[in-house]
Amino acid sequence: MTRTQGYDVEAIRKDFPVLARSVAGGHPLVYLDSANTSQKPRQVVEVIERHYLEHNANVARAMHQLGAEATAAFEGGRDKVAQFIGAPSRDEVIFTKNASEALNLVARVLGDAGTVGPGDEIVISQMEHHSNIVPWQLLAERTGATLRWFGVTDEGRLDLDDLDTLVNERTKIVSLTWVSNMLGTINPLDVVIARAHQVGALVAVDASQAVPQIPVDVASLGADFVAFTGHKMVGPTGIGVLWGRYDLLASLPPFLGGGEMIETVTMERSTFAAPPHRFEAGTPPIAQAAGLGAAVDYLSALGMENVAAHEQAITAYALERLQEIDGLTIVGPREPVDRGGAISFALDGVHPHDVAQLLDSRGVAVRAGHHCAKPAHRRFGVQSTTRASFYLYTTEAEIDVLAEAIRHTQRYFKVN
Amino acid sequence: MDVDALYQEIILDHYKNPHGAGLREPHEAEVHHVNPTCGDEITLRVHLDGDTVADVSYDAEGCSISQASASVLYDLLVGKSVPQGLAVLDAFSEVMHGRGQVEPDEEVLEDGIAFAGVAQFPARVKCALLSWMAWKDAVSQAVSDPKEQ
Numbered sequence: 001m002t003r004t005q006g007y008d009v010e011a012i013r014k015d016f017p018v019l020a021r022s023v024a025g026g027h028p029l030v031y032l033d034s035a036n037t038s039q040k041p042r043q044v045v046e047v048i049e050r051h052y053l054e055h056n057a058n059v060a061r062a063m064h065q066l067g068a069e070a071t072a073a074f075e076g077g078r079d080k081v082a083q084f085i086g087a088p089s090r091d092e093v094i095f096t097k098n099a100s101e102a103l104n105l106v107a108r109v110l111g112d113a114g115t116v117g118p119g120d121e122i123v124i125s126q127m128e129h130h131s132n133i134v135p136w137q138l139l140a141e142r143t144g145a146t147l148r149w150f151g152v153t154d155e156g157r158l159d160l161d162d163l164d165t166l167v168n169e170r171t172k173i174v175s176l177t178w179v180s181n182m183l184g185t186i187n188p189l190d191v192v193i194a195r196a197h198q199v200g201a202l203v204a205v206d207a208s209q210a211v212p213q214i215p216v217d218v219a220s221l222g223a224d225f226v227a228f229t230g231h232k233m234v235g236p237t238g239i240g241v242l243w244g245r246y247d248l249l250a251s252l253p254p255f256l257g258g259g260e261m262i263e264t265v266t267m268e269r270s271t272f273a274a275p276p277h278r279f280e281a282g283t284p285p286i287a288q289a290a291g292l293g294a295a296v297d298y299l300s301a302l303g304m305e306n307v308a309a310h311e312q313a314i315t316a317y318a319l320e321r322l323q324e325i326d327g328l329t330i331v332g333p334r335e336p337v338d339r340g341g342a343i344s345f346a347l348d349g350v351h352p353h354d355v356a357q358l359l360d361s362r363g364v365a366v367r368a369g370h371h372c373a374k375p376a377h378r379r380f381g382v383q384s385t386t387r388a389s390f391y392l393y394t395t396e397a398e399i400d401v402l403a404e405a406i407r408h409t410q411r412y413f414k415v416n
Numbered sequence: 417m418d419v420d421a422l423y424q425e426i427i428l429d430h431y432k433n434p435h436g437a438g439l440r441e442p443h444e445a446e447v448h449h450v451n452p453t454c455g456d457e458i459t460l461r462v463h464l465d466g467d468t469v470a471d472v473s474y475d476a477e478g479c480s481i482s483q484a485s486a487s488v489l490y491d492l493l494v495g496k497s498v499p500q501g502l503a504v505l506d507a508f509s510e511v512m513h514g515r516g517q518v519e520p521d522e523e524v525l526e527d528g529i530a531f532a533g534v535a536q537f538p539a540r541v542k543c544a545l546l547s548w549m550a551w552k553d554a555v556s557q558a559v560s561d562p563k564e565q
Contacts, residue, residue: 025418353454353479353543354423361419370455377455383477384455412419413428413480 006306013393015041015298027363030398030405035181035209035342035389036367037231040295044234047294051287059286060260070286077289078276084296085226086217087243094242094249094276095284099208100131102227102242103175105279106204107135109252110173111143115202118144121170123201125150125158125187126379127180130372132206136175145172152379156183156332163195171201178210179340182373182387183332184315186214186340193222202248208232209340212391213311215304218243230288234392235295239288242279249275256281299392307392311341314390314399318343321403322388327416328406331380341390344371347406349415352386358409359386364402421533422540423480430527431480436490440473445558449550451542456482458547462554467497472551481531481540486547488527498555504528505548512541 013019016039021029031039051073057066059074075090082090096102116122122136126149140147148166151159158176167174174196179186189205196203204225210216212233218226225248230239254261254272258281263271272278299307316336322328327348333339347355356368367387370377377383388402410416439446443461450457456478463471472494476486493501508528511520516536520529534544 351479351483353456353481353540357422357537357540358419369453374455383457412423 006309007302007392009310009393009395012041012302013395015043016393017042019393022363023365024361024363028401030362030364030401032388032390032394032398032402033365033367034212034391034394035232035340035387037237038212038234038391039393040234040236041298043298044236044291044294048236048287048291051290056287058283073290073293074284074286075289077291077293080293080296081241084216084300085211085241085243086219088219089246091275092243092246092249094244094279095289096227096240096242096279097238097285098231098240099206099227099229100135100240102229102240103131103204103206104135105242105255106175106225106227106244107139109255109279110202111139112253113251116140116143116145116172119170120145120172121148121168122146123148123150123167123171123174123196125176126152127156127158127183127185127373127376128175128177129181129206129208130374131208132175132177133375136173146170150176152183152376155334156180156185156380157338158185158187158192160188160191163192167192167195167199167201169199171196171199173202173204175204175206177206177208179207179213179342180332180373180376181209181342182344182371182376182385184340184342184344185333186210186338188338189221189223197222209342212299212307213340214308224248230292230295233292233295234298236285236288236291239285239292241292244275246275249279254281255279258282260284302392310392310394311390312336312339314394314396315339315341315343317396318388318390318399318402321399322406325403325406325410327410331377331382331385341394342387343389344385344387346382346385347409347415350409350413352384354413355386355406355409358412359402359405362401362405362408364405366402422537424530424533426527426530427480427484430484430487434476434483434487434490436472436474436487436494437476438473439475440471443471443473443558445554447550447554447557449546449553451478451482451546453542454479456543456546458482458486458550460486460547460550460554462551462558464498464555464558467499469493469496469498469501469555474547474550476547478546479540479543481534481543482546485531485544488531489547489551492526492528493551498559501555502552505552508548509545511535512544 055069057070207228211228226243231237261281352368458476460474
C-alpha cells in the first residue's frame, strides 16, 4: 500500500520520469539515494527549460524586457523560498551554490567580523557532514579559537549530557546538523539553541536533510543561520540557501567580492550592498533559483506535513524489514522516532562497496562509503556503511526489493 | 553490466583468504594510501634484498576488489626484481585502464587476469589499483632512500 495520507505516491511518481526507467539489464530502477540527491519532477525541469528557452537574460543589470523577466524569476525564487521556510523577510534569504558554500560563508564572515578569537570556542558535533566540520576547523585555525564537539550516544543520538559545560561563556558559535545524513537522527535543536543563546553564542544549523523532509519555520526555530541545498529537495543542483537573521546579516562583512554585491566602487575602496545581495557576488544561479521556486511550489502542493508523514511511514517500514535480515546491523536509531529517511547499515562479511555493487546489479541505487561523515563512522567503529535513503516518492514495494536484493547479496558472497 | 564479470571466483577466493596480509619486519619503506572517494585504506611495507622484492606486507581495509588486488600483488611481486615488478605493475595498470578492451597476458599477470572484468566498472578501477599505487610509492622510497640494514 503506497497511499500516504494527503497524496497518492503512485500518482506523483509519474511526475518523475526517471523513476520509470529500467537499469542493470532490465531491472526497474529502485532509487534509494535521495539523501545524496533527490530526483526532479517534470514541473521543476520544465520551469528551468522555459527559463532558458524563453526568458534568459542576466539579472538586475539588464534594462530590457528579458532582463526584467529573468530578474522576476530569480527574485521570485527568493520570495518562494522565504515563504517556504517561514523567513520573516525575503532579504534574509541568500542564494549560494550549495549548502557547503552557505556554511563556509557563515564561517568566513563571522571570522572576518572578529566574532571568534583565541580562547573562544566553536561547538559542533561528531555526527556532522564534513561540510559542517571543515569550515569550522579552518575558522579555528585562522583565529586561534578552539573547536569542541558533542559526542554521539550508542543509539546514534546527540549526547547532551555535557551540554552545559560544552556550551559555556567561551562559546561563540554552535553549528549543528538538524537531521544527520548518515545516522538519520533528528536532533533536538531547541534545547541546544536555548543554551547557546543563554551564553550569548550564535547558532548555525545545517538543514540540508531537514528542509527536504520536515516542515521548517526558521522564525520559530530560533537559530541565527540555517543552511540547505536545492538539489536534495526536488530542485536543481547549483543552488543552495543561507538564511540568516537580518540584523545579524546587516552587521556582517561581505563574503566574496565582485559584481552585484557593491553599493559603489572607487579605485581606492568600495561600499557594499545590503543583504542579501552583499553576499551574492557575480552572476547568481538564475535558472536554478527559478527551478528552486518551482521545487518549493511542488513540495507545498503536496504539503510538507504529508511529505514528513510519508517519510516517517516509509522509514518505519524499512527499519522493520531491514532488521529482519540476519547479519545486518543498522548504524543509527533503530526506532522510527525523531528519525529521518536515511538508514545506514553494515552487513556481516560483505564490504559496503560490494553491497552497493550487488544492489546496483538488481537496479537498486544506494550509496556506500563514509557519506562525508568519517568521524561519525569512526564513532561506531566502522570505516564505511551502505546507506538507503527514501523520499516522497519511495514505495513499500521498493523497500521489499531492497530487502530481497540484500539477501541476494548475502547468498552471492556466501555469508550466512 | 554483468556483475559476475567483476566478481570472478579467483577474486572472491583472494578476498576470503588474502595472501601475505599483515605487517612484517624488516622493511625499508612503509606507505599509507587512501582512496578518498570511498575511504579504502592500505598501509604497505616493502622489504628489498638487493634488487629483489623480498617481502611485501600490508594491512588493508576495503572492499573485495581492493583486498583481493593486494593479495594478488603479493603473489606476483615477491621474489621478482624491482624492474620486473614495475613491468608487472605497468601490465596490470594497462589492463585496468583499458575499459575492458585490453587482453591481459596470463603469463605476466597470473591470477591478476581475473581483474580484467573490473576495467568495465570505472568506479572500481581505483579499488583494484590502490595497493599497486602504494607498492610503487613504497618501492621508489626504498630504492631512493635505503635505510641502514
